[in-house]
Each structure stands twice: as C-alpha cells, then as structure tokens.
Amino acid sequence: xxxxxxxxxxxxxxxxxxVADAKTLRWASQGDALTLDPHAQNEGPTSGMNAxxxxxxxxxxxxxxxxxxxxxxxxxxxxxxxxFKLRPDVKFSDxxxxxxxxxxxxxxxxxxPTSDFRAYISSIKEVKAIDPLTVHIITNGPNPxxxxxxxxxxxxxxxxxxxxxxxxxxxxxxxxxxxxxxxAMGTGAFTVKQRDPDVKTVMAKNPTYxxxxxxxxxxxxxxxxxxxxxxxxxxxxxxxxxxxxxDAPLQDIARIKxxxxxxxxxxxxxxxxxxxxxxxxxxxKYSDVKGKNPFADKRVRQAMYQAIDIDAIKAxxxxxxxxxxxxxxxxxxxxxxxxxxxxxxFDVASAKKLMADAGYPNGFSVVxxxxxxxxxxxxxxxxxxxxxxxxxGIKVDLQARSKTLHxxxxxxxxxxxxxxxxxxPTLDSHYVxxxxxxxxxxxxxxxxxxxxxxxxxxxxxxxxxxxKEVDQAKRDKMIADAWKLAIEDMPYLPLHHQLIVWSMSxxxxxxxxxxxxxxxxxxxxx
Amino acid sequence: MxxxxxxxxxxxxxxxxxxxxxxxxxxxxxGDPVSxxxxxxxxxxxxxxxRTELGLEDSVGMQFLRFLVNAAHGNxxxxxxxxxxxxxxxxxxxxxTLELVAAAALLALAMGIPLGVLTxxxxxxxxxxxxxxxxxxxxxxxxxxxxxxxxxVFSVECKTWAPAxxxxxxxxxPSFGRGETEKIGGWTTGLLTASGLKAIVLPAVTLSLFxxxxxxxxxxxxxxxxxxxxxxxxxxxxxxxxxxxxxxHALKNTLLPVITVIGIQVGGLIAFSIIxxxxxxxxxxxxxxxxxVQFADIPVMAAYLVMVSLIFVxxxxxxxxxxAAIDPRLRLDRAQVGTAGG
Numbered sequence: 072x073x074x075x076x077x078x079x080x081x082x083x084x085x086x087x088x089x090v091a092d093a094k095t096l097r098w099a100s101q102g103d104a105l106t107l108d109p110h111a112q113n114e115g116p117t118s119g120m121n122a123x124x125x126x127x128x129x130x131x132x133x134x135x136x137x138x139x140x141x142x143x144x145x146x147x148x149x150x151x152x153x154x155f156k157l158r159p160d161v162k163f164s165d166x167x168x169x170x171x172x173x174x175x176x177x178x179x180x181x182x183x184p185t186s187d188f189r190a191y192i193s194s195i196k197e198v199k200a201i202d203p204l205t206v207h208i209i210t211n212g213p214n215p216x217x218x219x220x221x222x223x224x225x226x227x228x229x230x231x232x233x234x235x236x237x238x239x240x241x242x243x244x245x246x247x248x249x250x251x252x253x254x255a256m257g258t259g260a261f262t263v264k265q266r267d268p269d270v271k272t273v274m275a276k277n278p279t280y281x282x283x284x285x286x287x288x289x290x291x292x293x294x295x296x297x298x299x300x301x302x303x304x305x306x307x308x309x310x311x312x313x314x315x316x317x318d319a320p321l322q323d324i325a326r327i328k329x330x331x332x333x334x335x336x337x338x339x340x341x342x343x344x345x346x347x348x349x350x351x352x353x354x355x356k357y358s359d360v361k362g363k364n365p366f367a368d369k370r371v372r373q374a375m376y377q378a379i380d381i382d383a384i385k386a387x388x389x390x391x392x393x394x395x396x397x398x399x400x401x402x403x404x405x406x407x408x409x410x411x412x413x414x415x416x417f418d419v420a421s422a423k424k425l426m427a428d429a430g431y432p433n434g435f436s437v438v439x440x441x442x443x444x445x446x447x448x449x450x451x452x453x454x455x456x457x458x459x460x461x462x463x464g465i466k467v468d469l470q471a472r473s474k475t476l477h478x479x480x481x482x483x484x485x486x487x488x489x490x491x492x493x494x495x496p497t498l499d500s501h502y503v504x505x506x507x508x509x510x511x512x513x514x515x516x517x518x519x520x521x522x523x524x525x526x527x528x529x530x531x532x533x534x535x536x537x538x539k540e541v542d543q544a545k546r547d548k549m550i551a552d553a554w555k556l557a558i559e560d561m562p563y564l565p566l567h568h569q570l571i572v573w574s575m576s577x578x579x580x581x582x583x584x585x586x587x588x589x590x591x592x593x594x595x596x597x
Numbered sequence: 598m599x600x601x602x603x604x605x606x607x608x609x610x611x612x613x614x615x616x617x618x619x620x621x622x623x624x625x626x627x628g629d630p631v632s633x634x635x636x637x638x639x640x641x642x643x644x645x646x647x648r649t650e651l652g653l654e655d656s657v658g659m660q661f662l663r664f665l666v667n668a669a670h671g672n673x674x675x676x677x678x679x680x681x682x683x684x685x686x687x688x689x690x691x692x693x694t695l696e697l698v699a700a701a702a703l704l705a706l707a708m709g710i711p712l713g714v715l716t717x718x719x720x721x722x723x724x725x726x727x728x729x730x731x732x733x734x735x736x737x738x739x740x741x742x743x744x745x746x747x748x749x750v751f752s753v754e755c756k757t758w759a760p761a762x763x764x765x766x767x768x769x770x771p772s773f774g775r776g777e778t779e780k781i782g783g784w785t786t787g788l789l790t791a792s793g794l795k796a797i798v799l800p801a802v803t804l805s806l807f808x809x810x811x812x813x814x815x816x817x818x819x820x821x822x823x824x825x826x827x828x829x830x831x832x833x834x835x836x837x838x839x840x841x842x843x844x845x846h847a848l849k850n851t852l853l854p855v856i857t858v859i860g861i862q863v864g865g866l867i868a869f870s871i872i873x874x875x876x877x878x879x880x881x882x883x884x885x886x887x888x889x890v891q892f893a894d895i896p897v898m899a900a901y902l903v904m905v906s907l908i909f910v911x912x913x914x915x916x917x918x919x920x921a922a923i924d925p926r927l928r929l930d931r932a933q934v935g936t937a938g939g
Contacts, residue, residue, distance in 0.1 A: 102888075106680055113636030141681050192639040241680045243634070244650060248673065248681040269888065270880040271774075298773050298878045302745055306772040320605045446890070472891070475628025475893040482632065484639065506638075517638055 094580065096290040098305055098589075100317035103269050103297040107255040109225035110180055112241040115494075116222065119588035123226035123274055123293070125257035128155055128163055128174065128206075133593060134584035135180075135403055135498055135556050137218055140370055141169065141226055141258060141589075142206075150213040150480055150541060151241070155221075158202040161281045162264045163228045171200035173431065178208070185242040191496075192499020193516065194328045206221060211316045213539045219497040228239020231256050256565040260592035261288060271296055272498040284346055284409075288595040308333065314596070315575040319484040319588060321392045323446060323464065336583040340571040342494040345399045346456065346564040348487075357438035357468075365435055366487070369561060375427035376564045377418045378463045379456060393567035398554065399493060399507065401568040403585050406500030406550035414565070422463045440489040441469060442477040447569055453490055477498035480542075481522050489522065492569070494586070500550045504534040508557055525562035605917060616906040620899055627737070629653070630677045630893040651677070653895075664899055674896035678889065683900045684887060692776060692784045694881030698866045700797050701805035706859065708810045713816025714848060717824065728813070731847040735810035739936040740869060744876035751799060770882045771796050773873040773878035800877040804870055808862055815858060819851035860916045864909040 095501045105112045106122035112118075122130075128142035131503075136344040142155040145162040161169040180200040181188040193218070198207045210217060232238050235250035253266045260282065277283075296313065301320040302567040307313045309330055314500045319327060327333050346365040349355060357366050381395040400407055426432060430492040441453035450471040457467040467488075472480070481489045495502045509528040511518035517534070533553040540546040557563075581594035631647045639647075648654050652663060667674060673683035712732075716725040747770075755769035778785045787793025789809055821831060832842045861868030869885030878884070882901060889897035 105678060108680075111680065112634075113638065125647070186637070187634075187636045190640060190643060191636060243647075243677060243680065246675065246682065248685070252680050267880075268681070295773060296878065298616070299884070300876050300878065301874060303748060303773050303878055305752050306745075308747045309767065310756060310772055312752075312771055312773070424781055473628060473891070475630065475633060475891070478632040479629035482644070513641055519640055520637065 079327055085247075087269065093172060093291040095294060096294040096315060096591060096594060096596050097294045097296070097313045098317065098591075099298045099303070099307060099313045100298050101297065101299055101301070103272070103295075103308075105418060106241060106252050106268075107263065108241050108249065108251040109184075109227060109255075110177075110186045110188055110235070111252075112192060113223075113516075115586070115588060118225075119590075120295070121225055121255065121587070122259070122273070123261040123591060124132065124255040124259045124263055125227060126259045127223065127225055128157075128221045130400075131222055131583055131584070131586070135585055139224060141174070143222075144419040145217070145218050147213075147541065148207075153208045153210070153214075154201075155206045155208065156321075157206065158281065159204055161258055162279055163226070163231065163256060163258050164230060164279060166279070167228060167230055167257055169226075169228070169258055170203045171206045172203075173226055173229045174198065174206045175200050177234065178224060178240065180227065180232070180240060181224050184241050184248035185240045187240070187582045188224060190516070192224065195221075198544060203571075210343075213541055215397055215539075215541045215543075216499045216501060218427055219499050223496055226258065228256060240281040257377075260286060261293060264292075269297055282592070286592045289592045290594060290596045294593050301461055306573075308576070311576070314579050315573065315581070315589070315594075317573060317587070319572065320572045321390050323388070324326065324392070324572050324574070332577050333574060334577055335572050335574050335576050336581070338583045338585050339394055339402050340404050340494075340569040340587055341401045341498065341585050342446075342492050342564045342569045342570060342587075343396050343399045344393075344403050344449075344452065344490065344492045345396070346375075347481075347489045347523050348375075348564070349484070350562050351526060352487075359436045360431075365429070365431060365437075368429045369500065370425040370429040371431065372561045372564070374422040374429070375460060375465065376389050376415050376561065377425070378422040379459050379564065379566070380417050381414060381566060382417070384452060384455050384460075387496045388448050388455050389567065389570075392447065392570040394419065394570060395411045396565040396567050397558070399557075399563050399565050400495060400500060400503045401585075404468040404495045404498050404500055404503070405510070406547070406554065409549070411551070413555050419462050425524060426463050426465075427552050434466065436466040436468065437488050438468045438470055438486075440481060440486045441471045442490065445474040445477070447488060449492075452566065481535070484522050484524070486522065491520070491522075492522075500554070501534065501537045504530070504537065504553055506555075507563070508553075509534045521562075523562040525560065527556065527560055530556055530560070602918070602923075605914055609914055612910055613903070613906055616665070618661055619902050620902045621657050623894050624660075624898065625889060627895075627898070628893045630895060633892050634677055649785035652909055653751050667898075668903070669906065673900040676889070676894055676897050678892045678894045678897070683896045685883060686897065687900060688717065688783065689785075690880060690882045691755060692786060693879060694867060694870055694883060695796065695871070696786065696788060697800055697879060697881060698806060698863065700750050700801035701808065701861060701866055701870075702859065704801055704805040708805075709812025710848075710855070713808075714820060714843070715812045716813070717817045717820035718819075718843060720777075732810040732813050735806045736814075738806075740803060740807065740872045741876060743806055744800070744873060747799045747803055747825060748876070751788070770799050772799075775786050775880055793881050800873050800879050802874070804866060804873040807869065808859075811862065812855060812859065814854055816851055819854060820847060823847045857916060857920060860912055860919070864912050865903075867905060867908060 073387060096190060102116055103412045104117040105114060107121060109121045109125045126140045128140060129137045130140035132138045141158055143158050144156045146154055148154045157171060163169060175198045181192060192208045194214050195208060196211050199207045201207055208217060210557055237249050239253040241249045255263045258276055260280045262277045265273040265276045274293040276291045298307060304316050305319050305323045308316045324335060328481055329334055352364055385391060395414055397413060398412045418444050439453055441450055443450040452472060453469050457469045460467050480486055501553045506516050506520040509518040509521060510531050511521045533549055537549050573583055578597040581589060581596060631644050635643060645827035652660060676686055712728055716728050719725045749786055751770045752772040759768050760766055773795060775787045777790040778787045778793060779789045829842060829847060832846050838853060858902060871887060874881045874883040875887055886901045
C-alpha cells in the first residue's frame, strides 16, 4: 500500500517535471488567420499561420532565400517545364507518406475556381507526377521565377482532403463550413491542437517532423491569441502574459525597450509606401483644373516629389521606423539596388519653380484618397503630405477612409491621387512591374493595380521580356533598365519602406523575417 | 390584457423590421467586403464575379428581401471573414457576453443598492460625499479609459506593487481573454475555473461601473423621496426601529423603479459590452461585431444587429408586462378602462 503510494507520487512528480520542461511560446497579434484552409485566402497572417502546419515545396529561410522544403532540388528542364525532385521519406502528421500525387492534387486545388491563389499562379498550365518523387510543372511559356511562386503554395494530403471532403477550397456559396476551415493536417513542424478562430489557437510540435533534427530547440507548444486593442496587446507583453507580440504600435516601442526583460527586433519590411498620381487621364476627376491634367506634366509630378520632406515624415510621423525610399520596392526584392533607391532632393524652391514652369504658379486643388487602417500611421502620413504640398500651392483635400472603402474606390480608378503600399510575395521585381507599371489590360491580366493610367510601350515590352527571359544576366539587365524607366517616368512618388518591429520577452530568440511572418520553428525558448 | 399583448407584439415586429431595413441601408456605407476576401492579385473580373456570387450587386431592397426570407428559415448565411455559418458564430460567442453581462449586472446591484441607501441615510457625511464624487467619475469616464486604467493598475503595474503590500506576485489579474473555459452542453463557461473567474473580474468591473453609479444615484434619490413621505413619518411615530423603517418600509418601495430601469439597462449592457470586450479581448458577441464591421462582414453584422434589437424589443415587451403585473394600480386602471370601454 505504502509502496504503491510512493510509486504514484513519484510518477506524478515525473509528470510534473516533464510538463515543466515543455516549452510553451505564447504570442499575440492584432488579427487572427481567416481560415486554416491553405488555398482559400491569399492574405499574410493567414498564410503565415498555415505555414506552421502545411509546407510548400520550397520555403524561405530568415533571410528570405529559397531553401528546400518538400522539394530537395528544382531545375528548368525545358523553357516551359520545371522539374522538382521531392524529399523522400516524408510523412504527413497522420502517418501517411507524402508523394508526388499530393503535390499534383494541391496545385490543382490552388488553381480551382474557389482558390484565392488562382490568379497568383495563373502562369501554370499543368502539373504532372512523373514518379512518386518527381513532379513537372509546365507553364504557359517560360517562367524563370516559378520557384519563387512555389514558396507560397502549401501542400495538402490528397487522402486527407478526400476523406474530409475538402478537395476544393472553401467557397462562400455553400451554407456549411468545410472541414478544412478549422482543421489542418500537413507535413509541417507543428500540428493543430486547438482552433477557436479569433479566440485561441494551440499548436503542438509535430513529433514526426522530417526536419526535427534541424530544429531541436523549437518550442513544444505555440499558443496564439489575437488581441485587437493595441494597448491591451502591449499590456499583455509587459505583464508577462504573452512572450511575443508581432505588431506593437510604433509609439510604444520605446516603452517596451525600456522595460527590463523585454527586447525588440527590427528590420526593413518588404513593403513600400508611395503616392499614385492619375497621370494618364485627359482631365483629373477630383481637381479644380478643367480641360487638362496637371499630373500629365512631369514637372508637376517632380515638384510634388521634391516638396515632400521625407525626413520629417520619418522622424515625426513614423518615429524613425521607416526607411526613406526612391523606389517603390524594398531591399530583399530581386532587382533592388541601393543605387536605384535614391531620392530626389527635398527642395521647395526648385519645386515652386517647376510648378511655375509648368504653368501652375498658384497651384491647384486635388483630392487625396488615403486608407486609415491599413499601413503604419497611414492617415498621418497623408496629413503630413497635405501640409507639405500646400507649400507649393497645391491644396490637397484629404479623404481618409477605412480600407474596406479605400481599396474598392481606387480599384475602380475613382481617384486622382492616392496612397498605396506594395509588398512582393515572389520577392522578384517582375511582380512590381506587372501589377503597378504595365498598361492596365484586363484581357492580358496585367497592370491590375496600375491605377495611374500610366502607359509606356517600352515598359510593357520590358516587363513581358523579364517574365520570359531565362538567361539570368540578361534578365537582371532588363530589370535594371525597367527600374530606371520607372524612376524617369515617375507615375508614383515613393515615400518609404516600412520597418517592422517584433517585441518579445528576453526568453525568446527568433530571427526576424522581412515579410513580417514569423516562423516559430526557428524560435527558441529559454 | 390580451389585446394589449397583441398590440405590443405587433409593434415589436414593426420595430424589428424597421431596424433590420435600416441596417441594410447602412451596409451600403461600410464598404466592399470583396477586396478583403480576395488577394491583391485578383483581377477586376474576379472581384466582379465574387460580388455577383454574393449578391452584392443587387439592390438594397432585393438584398433585404433575401435576408428576410433566409432569416425566416433560420439561415443567416455564412460569415465572409471566417467562412462559418453566422448562427454558429453567434451561438459560440453568446455565453461569453451573457456571463460578462450577468456578472456586471450583479455587481452593479450588489454595490449600487447598498451604496445608494448609505448615501441617502448619511447624507452629509464625508464618506457619502466621497462615494458621490466617485460615482460622478463612474458616469463621466468612458468605458475605454476605465478598462485601460484597470489593466494598467491591476495587471501591468501590479507586478511591482503587489509584493510590496504583501500580496503574492501571481495575485495580479490577466489583461485579456477569458481564462480556461469548460464546456457544458453547448455552453462554454469560464465561471468554473480559477483562471476564468479571475479573468472576468476586470471586464465585469469595467462594464458595471456605469450601471453601478446609475443604480446608486437612482436608489439614493428614490430613498430621499420616500423618506419624506407620510407613511415613513407614521412608521417612525409608531416607534419602529430605524432598521425596520429604512429597510422594510423605505427600501422596498424604492426598488420598483430600480428593477424597471435595470431590466431595460441589461439591453444597454449588452450594447456597452462591445467596448469592454474590445479592450479586454473578451471573446463575446461585441468583439465579433467590431471585427465584422472592419471587414464589412455583412451577414454577421446583419444577424448581430437584428439579434440585439430582438433582445431590446423582448426586454421592453416583458418590462411592460411586468410593470402591469407588479404594480396593482396599473392593473386596476387598465381593468377599469377596459370595463368602461366595454
């Protein structure tokens, strides 16, 4: 009897010890993933959460370089065909082996009509399994950067999807929720233990993870809580109720840095903030200049550019969490160089002279459309710009709106002057040219976010060539030429690259990712 | 009485219809959910297709009619944000809000009534002056500020001052969330776990402060009024103890209007809880609503607003009935009017 009790006590003590050793990382950010379905929402926080459970063929390491994940190697075997050699002996967390069929299934699922990645990988024509560990992806014409796209497409288990009737991404037409919205099962470093959308998500370390030996120190458990209110989020970190906050407000960073036991990590984000000008319309929709378009005159655009005191915006509005930009793309994107990323001088006198030369010595009025809940301090940036442009006589009527109103308005080209930020998931300049600079053409599906009516045949041709050129040196030359042309034509007034700051307890070590998407398999808990 | 009930019921239905129609008109101004629902790569045609699929291209009247028909079938559609049926979402979130509201209402009564009596009886003393000043702050300070202040004192700074006054370091309150919950049938409760009970304290205090001061001031003024009436003087003349006069005679007669007001205020508590829930990341319906507004998640907003108006209308309806039931004079008047009419 006595012995039995001792044994029970010892067992209990052992359990307690192992529980104490288990490392739990509690983290928080403003908004939860929208769904666990890996192909239903092409949105940063959603993809970031899902990438802990599902994996792509090629993933990104902390420096955002491509590293083998489910594919061990990849090469172009024909101008329009990429061959991926898959990693052998990988198992899904339910024990079923991972094969080429799962890759074919997942890519087809990502190309389905209800997938939000359909437009993103529209250059893919066909995905074929050659043998269990070889896949060919055939594109419509050559696509030298297909591997960059592959890093966004997560791989599901075909058998699991069929079993749970989720072979298509969720749609909003169905009345019922699909199984994949709150359940996930992949090859990744973590498995989903509990999922309450908007409330709490618990993930446990996947014991059968193929990369377990590379990441022995990653936490045993991740507990995610969305905390919408910024002040509460910071309070939770300072009071030790969470270990990591993704998005503390910039004005609280100094406070966090001063708090003993807390630290921050910062890096330039792959997102640039800029102003767009409707330079192609015959007449501006929201201006007092009638019969002509002042933005069509490059002198006016340049005057506006030079009237913006970006250092003041950086210091006062952004509290130094911004890097002034001369390009509308950020460090880390292929084709970006420091030389290109140089701003024109801030010079109100020459800006005034340019305005006078262009025939607007007394300026004009124009409406600036601005979001107020999308980018860091977006509305305040617009307010600062409004004041600066007044110096050269441009009376800006600032209209700040929620993103749910701002984006539909500018997408309809119902704006003369707007603020926009652009991130680059492929990390290649082509993505920027094809969305922001190519002539808007719905049939060709290019220029989707070129809301400035900017159109230059040279730029269109360069962009098309960059897409197809397989010779890397030639391609890089074209990208540089295209950037020079973009700077020359100036349809956008670049402002800055956003900086991201992650705040965390001293106990946490994690490399910062410039795409603002933490990957906790790289993290360590003391 | 039956005619009264039927007419009140019809009025309630009319109010509900008007409220939900207004909601639909307002939805035209919350923006387009589609840009949140598709990636930035989506083409204009893709967005157009999505809008058509969701029926957002139809007129307001058409959308409203479709909503009514579906709602009559118990189908509130699927959330644009979470891709889950709206009715599931609301049922999941309701326990959190109702527990918070119940705790806040209880706190408001348990603190408000005794303090109201105290301040009425000891009118010119320092302590009742202090309570009245404090209650002014309760009325004047926005819920948001109270919440943040409580978090600052009782969960952030607490780590420093709690040990200093001899309290254990883990005495501090959590700044967010509901703690551990347990599931009983379809109802998740945080009231059965230690962490859940601890988590409800700060939000419940925040939410109740306004109602508490309201009850306090109401009880006080009613008490002062009643204490001046003839039957109290008569009771004193009969030589009853202060205790019997104050609590058996005076307090009892002040409670009727208090209960009526509290009944109506419960609806208000549910509405006020939106702010409290946002500050404390309390996973209730109010927070669901705020997130839905930011996403322009129309199905959730519609269902929530209709449900809140249903709660208000129902409470008002029952308060009307209760009033008639509790106060015999009202009943008598109506009966007499009835006979006179008949």
